[in-house]
Amino acid sequence: MKPLTLSDLPSVADYAAGRDAMRSLVIAAKKSRQVRIGENVTLLFENRDTVKYQILEMLRIEKTSDPAAIQDELDAYNPLIPAGSDWRATMLVEFEDADERRVQLKYLRAVEHAVYVRAGEHRIAVLADEDMERSDEEKTSAVHFLRFPLGAEAKAALRAGADLVFGIDHPRYRYETPISDPAVRASLLGDLD
Numbered sequence: 153m154k155p156l157t158l159s160d161l162p163s164v165a166d167y168a169a170g171r172d173a174m175r176s177l178v179i180a181a182k183k184s185r186q187v188r189i190g191e192n193v194t195l196l197f198e199n200r201d202t203v204k205y206q207i208l209e210m211l212r213i214e215k216t217s218d219p220a221a222i223q224d225e226l227d228a229y230n231p232l233i234p235a236g237s238d239w240r241a242t243m244l245v246e247f248e249d250a251d252e253r254r255v256q257l258k259y260l261r262a263v264e265h266a267v268y269v270r271a272g273e274h275r276i277a278v279l280a281d282e283d284m285e286r287s288d289e290e291k292t293s294a295v296h297f298l299r300f301p302l303g304a305e306a307k308a309a310l311r312a313g314a315d316l317v318f319g320i321d322h323p324r325y326r327y328e329t330p331i332s333d334p335a336v337r338a339s340l341l342g343d344l345d
Contacts, residue, residue, distance in 0.1 A: 153200045155230040160204065164217050167208050178205040184335040187318050190327030195241040195318060198232040199343055231283065232297065236345030243267065243296040257291040259324045264296040266322035271306040272314025307344050
């Protein structure tokens with residue numbers, strides 16, 4: 153998938169006119185782009201459409217049509233678009249209770265680096281927070297940005313029907329989620345060239 157450019161974005165007025173329809177399409181598409189790992193981690197897999205929607209929403213909220221400001225948004229969000237040989241996801245570490253969340257984020261320090269995908273026999277470690285580190289000596293963040301680089305062998309295995317499993321192997325958080333939903337699998341495989 154190629155990065156978004158200024159010419160890919162509608163004007164503020166055109167977006168406002170079609171916003172409800174686009175929002176409905178993106179919300180429906182996102183249902184097949186979510187993977188829950190255990191009780192407290194969700195991966196939201198991004199693609200060109202989800203990123204475009206996020207940019208348009210930011211521009212709408214900020215009420216901007218300045219080309220330089222729009223380019224700044226494009227520069228910030230384009231790294232979330234998969235490049236054909238990887239998946240990119242926003243990772244949410246979720247605890248409803250704020251006090252529990254504070255405690256758990258301390259225990260889960262560096263959890264973002266313990267995420268992996270298994271494509272048949274190929275286990276691939278995630279690349280987390282490539283733009284900036286979001287864990288420090290005391291805690292991790294509740295939001296991370298992940299990239300799953302898939303080699304040719306892993307992609308071929310998935311296309312041949314190999315099992316697809318996402319997991320976390322952290323001392324305090326060990327879970328695996330096999331992808332059995334055909335819609336999720338098809339949506340993710342659609343990101344690969």
